[in-house]
Amino acid sequence: MSDAALIDRSVMVVGEGADARGAASALSDAGYAVVAVPHPAKNGDGSARPGQRIASVQGHVGRFRVQLEGASEATVGVGAIVLALGNRRLPTDLPRPQGTLLPVLTPASWVARVHDDLAVEYRVVWARRRVIVLLDYPESTPKETAAEALRAISDVVELAHPEVCVYYRDLQVDTHSLERLARRTRELGVVYCRYDKLELSFEDDHLVVSSEEGQRVGDVLVVAERIAAPAAAPELAEELGILLGDDGLLQDVNMRYVSGSQTVRRGVYVVGRCHLDADAETQAADLQRLLGEIVELLGRESLPLPDEYADVSSEECVRCLTCIRTCPHQAVELRSTDDVTAAYVVPEACWGCGMCVANCPVRAISLVGAEHLVKQEVV
Amino acid sequence: MIVAERKPIPEILDMVRHAASVAVVGCDTCVAICMAGGTKEVAVLSAALRLAAKREGREQLITEACVERQCEEEFNEPLVDLLATHELVLSMACGVGVQTLAEQYPSAIVYPALNTRFMGRPEELGTWSERCLGCGNCVLHKFGGVCPITRCSKNLLNGPCGGSEDGKCEVDPDLPCAWQLIYDRLAAIGQLERLWEVEPPKDWTTSRDGGPRKVVREDIVP
Amino acid sequence: MTQGPDTSPMVLIGCQRSAGAALERLAVEGRALPEHVEWRSVSCGGSIDELMILEAFESGAERVLVVSCAAGACRSVVGGERAKARTEAARSVLQEIGFEEWRLRYETMAPNMGVDLLRWIDELKAPAEQSVGDA
Numbered sequence: 062m063s064d065a066a067l068i069d070r071s072v073m074v075v076g077e078g079a080d081a082r083g084a085a086s087a088l089s090d091a092g093y094a095v096v097a098v099p100h101p102a103k104n105g106d107g108s109a110r111p112g113q114r115i116a117s118v119q120g121h122v123g124r125f126r127v128q129l130e131g132a133s134e135a136t137v138g139v140g141a142i143v144l145a146l147g148n149r150r151l152p153t154d155l156p157r158p159q160g161t162l163l164p165v166l167t168p169a170s171w172v173a174r175v176h177d178d179l180a181v182e183y184r185v186v187w188a189r190r191r192v193i194v195l196l197d198y199p200e201s202t203p204k205e206t207a208a209e210a211l212r213a214i215s216d217v218v219e220l221a222h223p224e225v226c227v228y229y230r231d232l233q234v235d236t237h238s239l240e241r242l243a244r245r246t247r248e249l250g251v252v253y254c255r256y257d258k259l260e261l262s263f264e265d266d267h268l269v270v271s272s273e274e275g276q277r278v279g280d281v282l283v284v285a286e287r288i289a290a291p292a293a294a295p296e297l298a299e300e301l302g303i304l305l306g307d308d309g310l311l312q313d314v315n316m317r318y319v320s321g322s323q324t325v326r327r328g329v330y331v332v333g334r335c336h337l338d339a340d341a342e343t344q345a346a347d348l349q350r351l352l353g354e355i356v357e358l359l360g361r362e363s364l365p366l367p368d369e370y371a372d373v374s375s376e377e378c379v380r381c382l383t384c385i386r387t388c389p390h391q392a393v394e395l396r397s398t399d400d401v402t403a404a405y406v407v408p409e410a411c412w413g414c415g416m417c418v419a420n421c422p423v424r425a426i427s428l429v430g431a432e433h434l435v436k437q438e439v440v
Numbered sequence: 441m442i443v444a445e446r447k448p449i450p451e452i453l454d455m456v457r458h459a460a461s462v463a464v465v466g467c468d469t470c471v472a473i474c475m476a477g478g479t480k481e482v483a484v485l486s487a488a489l490r491l492a493a494k495r496e497g498r499e500q501l502i503t504e505a506c507v508e509r510q511c512e513e514e515f516n517e518p519l520v521d522l523l524a525t526h527e528l529v530l531s532m533a534c535g536v537g538v539q540t541l542a543e544q545y546p547s548a549i550v551y552p553a554l555n556t557r558f559m560g561r562p563e564e565l566g567t568w569s570e571r572c573l574g575c576g577n578c579v580l581h582k583f584g585g586v587c588p589i590t591r592c593s594k595n596l597l598n599g600p601c602g603g604s605e606d607g608k609c610e611v612d613p614d615l616p617c618a619w620q621l622i623y624d625r626l627a628a629i630g631q632l633e634r635l636w637e638v639e640p641p642k643d644w645t646t647s648r649d650g651g652p653r654k655v656v657r658e659d660i661v662p
Numbered sequence: 663m664t665q666g667p668d669t670s671p672m673v674l675i676g677c678q679r680s681a682g683a684a685l686e687r688l689a690v691e692g693r694a695l696p697e698h699v700e701w702r703s704v705s706c707g708g709s710i711d712e713l714m715i716l717e718a719f720e721s722g723a724e725r726v727l728v729v730s731c732a733a734g735a736c737r738s739v740v741g742g743e744r745a746k747a748r749t750e751a752a753r754s755v756l757q758e759i760g761f762e763e764w765r766l767r768y769e770t771m772a773p774n775m776g777v778d779l780l781r782w783i784d785e786l787k788a789p790a791e792q793s794v795g796d797a
Binding site: 448449450453480483484487488490491492495496 | 711712713716717719720755756758759760761
Binding site: 316420 | 704705706708709710711714733734735736737738739740741744748
């Protein structure tokens with residue numbers, strides 16, 4: 062069961078962006094064999110894009126068997142699976158007539174444009190520009206995205222001194238960093254304008270914004286992108302038996318809060334923007350945390366065991382499948398030993414939560430201490 | 441499988457209150473799987489009965505037991521001492537198990553703790569719904585695997601009735617219209633032309649209406 | 663009309679990460695559970711079932727307080743919801759045999775809410791009776 066020779070110490074990294082490359086490279090540097098699976102999301106019409114995808118995942122931590130489809134079919138054995146799909150940034154929909162010359166930029170592209178222009182000394186151009194920054198349109202802007210916008214404002218205003226007005230509806234400056242940014246930008250002359258209803262009128266090369274406070278004209282419009290979960294998130298979550306957060310990102314909010322890089326299924330981890338979207342420092346710390354988890358998992362003679370895990374009595378089991386359906390951690394399977402089929406809890410995959418114990422209608426399951434691990438033959 | 445549910449406890453208490461000793465006997469087959477009468481439920485009901493007795497100031501001996509399958513006499517044999525020493529047997533099996541115990545032990549007083557509901561399947565954990573009412577003449581091949589007897593509120597064999605709305609039954613809007621399901625299923629398997637076949641009025645003699653039924657395999661009877 | 667403290671036996675069933683952790687912190691501060699409260703710990707709220715609660719009453723408790731982590735804090739995600747659902751199942755059985763509703767209470771908590779825990783324990787008693795002519 063926890064036989065060292067049977068543990069696969071390679072790691073599968075799923076994703077095709079910077080997060081996946083970073084994770085694969087860090088794991089490889091740490092000495093782990095890495096299997097990279099790009100898993101590109103399907104096209105809108107359901108057709109597959111080129112590149113290897115996960116078709117199914119069997120087994121459990123230390124002994125996953127992943128069936129791949131795509132360029133070539135293969136079944137790969139890995140000890141852990143790391144999801145590093147990144148996320149998507151979607152432009153906010155604006156009712157913009159064709160042909161308008163008004164620049165509509167994301168905060169990041171705005172900063173880049175200013176830097177480029179300053180490199181060729183277009184400071185004076187920017188100093189004359191009236192910039193409208195639009196937040197919470199049409200839905201509330203998440204805090205991280207708002208923070209990014211405020212950081213961009215603060216960068217640009219320090220460098221190029223344009224006239225900036227921020228239109229917002231719900232912006233809650235209830236974290237220190239957001240509060241600091243808002244205060245700093247105000248000191249630099251940025252105007253903050255709260256609105257309930259907003260009307261945007263796009264002219265040839267400028268924008269007229271009407272709100273309860275009055276009208277304002279802008280020569281540049283900056284709108285934050287929306288962060289969306291990677292397109293492949295729902296299908297992967299279902300395939301792996303893990304949960305998505307309320308925002309669709311690849312990790313239940315509880316797990317983000319209590320366990321960082323882990324998902325509800327032992328051996329399946331998330332790293333990077335597919336589970337949290339923050340600044341570079343936080344993302345770097347996230348990657349370090351993942352490495353720590355992998356070393357903790359695969360770096361010893363045998364796989365770590367929970368303090369307590371569930372043990373099913375195969376004589377009592379009536380194969381009602383309740384424990385398999387109840388377990389939030391995908392730790393229970395049906396197993397046949399000597400012609401007896403019964404539910405079996407994989408100790409290394411168990412979290413010791415006891416939900417199966419509470420739900421078993423024939424009381425066939427009990428929680429046992431890790432020292433009770435009995436060696437059985439692996440079928 | 442057979443799906444049952446526990447009777448309301450006040451009703452059970454009315455049955456057993458007067459007895460000095462009660463053997464609560466469960467079954468670990470169908471009723472365990474539908475969480476009504478297995479080992480766990482026996483423990484829960486027994487705890488409730490003990491608490492009720494204490495609360496009402498009564499002395500009552502409650503003993504728990506559970507057998508693999510209460511409709512088989514062999515599994516019930518070990519119960520003989522228990523039944524002899526307890527005034528009442530409260531069976532947590534389906535109606536079949538209750539009657540088997542009663543037939544096997546004619547001097548025992550066997551009461552049912554469950555209401556046996558139907559033959560059905562689990563839809564998701566904790567939810568079971570009816571699929572078969574044992575009409576004795578299965579015509580599922582004609583209806584794409586959806587039973588119009590069980591699942592149509594009007595038992596129509598030549599439906600639909602035309603009263604459904606958005607695929608929901610007009611008799612009970614929580615139910616899907618069985619004939620919508622039949623149509624969709626037949627379409628999916630390319631057998632829509634079956635709907636043109638007129639089904640004659642059902643012969644109900646093979647069902648409950650023909651009286652208690654028996655199945656005999658002559659080749660197996662010793 | 664004031665009520666004196668209720669010292670009839672109580673059982674506290676809670677998960678290690680919520681109530682258990684809180685009790686450890688209280689102990690460090692020199693505060694303990696009142697003597698009439700018996701502490702029964704489980705690893706996760708999800709493992710609490712109605713039988714555990716009924717057995718607590720059978721063992722002599724007159725009141726039972728069930729505590730688990732809040733919905734957003736359970737490592738097994740659904741442990742708190744399961745604990746709540748099973749507590750309600752126990753409550754329904756208890757009501758069918760005539761137990762008053764107030765005797766069973768369910769709360770969620772974090773480890774830093776030891777003070778709340780002690781307060782719930784104090785509050786778990788029969789609702790104050792109105793006497794005739796009470797101002």
